[in-house]
Amino acid sequence: MATRAAVPRSVGALKAACDACRDCPLGEPATQAVVGAGPRRARLMVVGEQPGDREDLAGQAFVGPAGRLLDAALQRAGIDRGAVFLTNAVKHFGFTWRGKRRLHETPGQREVDACLQWLQAEIAFVAPQAFVALGATAARALLGRPTPVLRNRGQWLARDDGRPVLVTVHPSALLRLRGDDFAQGLAAFVDDLGQAAGRA
Ligand code: URA
Structure with missing residues (x-):
């Protein structure tokens, strides 16, 4: 995947442009575009799928139930959410x-x-050294090819530009699990994320 996108002046400028985007049918009914947030030069970019209901209303990525679980998992994995650029495909x-x-x-x-x-544009703006793909949509967007998550989770795969992408599950998938399945799923997610701790 080419990454020679124009570098936006700021996240605000990116949001304004993105708000006006009607290149697909999702823009019109949504409340607003939800662009990523985090340090301008974050070393690690974490990419989810798409804002949910809460994120659409708040204008911020990962502020709903999946976001709370992601926060807890990042913390357990030793990754400071404030140090990463968190966005969606x-x-x-x-x-x-x-x-x-x-x-x-x-x-x-x-x-x-x-x-x-x-x-x-976000990748050009932040210039991260590595990525975490949460789920299949993010993995495909980052790697430019279909990437089955269960076969590739916990592995670093290379983008066309050489930068590594750690593939793991989406936290929403864990929210559908109960009891021991949830506990085991969360532990495996934390394990996966732990591989990226040194890169944040
Ligand atoms: N799920 C995502 O993939 N992204 C969000 O921002 C919220 C839920």
Whole structure:
């Protein structure tokens, strides 16, 4: 995947441009674009899938239940959330209405492709040395190829530009587990993230 995207002046400028994006159908119904946050020169960029309902309303990535679990896992893995640039592959919340509730819909390849320009702009802005891909959508966006998560989790894979991507599960997948399954899933997630601790 090429990363020679134009470097935005600031995250604010990126958000304004992204807010106006109508390159796919997700922009119009969403409240706002949710771009990444973190230090300008973070060494590690952590990439999720797409903002959820809470993130869409707050305008900030990973502030809902998946974000709380991610925070706890990062802490257990020895990674300071404040030291990483945290973002998503897709910048607008995609949903369908169920009664009065907005239910998350996994983005399709069209949306991921349309949004790649914004992820590339963030990568150009931050210039991280390494990435963590949370789930298949992030892994595909970062690596430019389908990357089955269960077969590749816990491994560092190389992007076309040579920078390494640690593949792991998405915290939302863990939120669907119960009891021992949840505890084991969380421990394995923390183990995966621990591999990136020295790179944050
Ligand atoms: N899930 C994601 O992938 N990103 C968020 O920001 C929130 C939930």
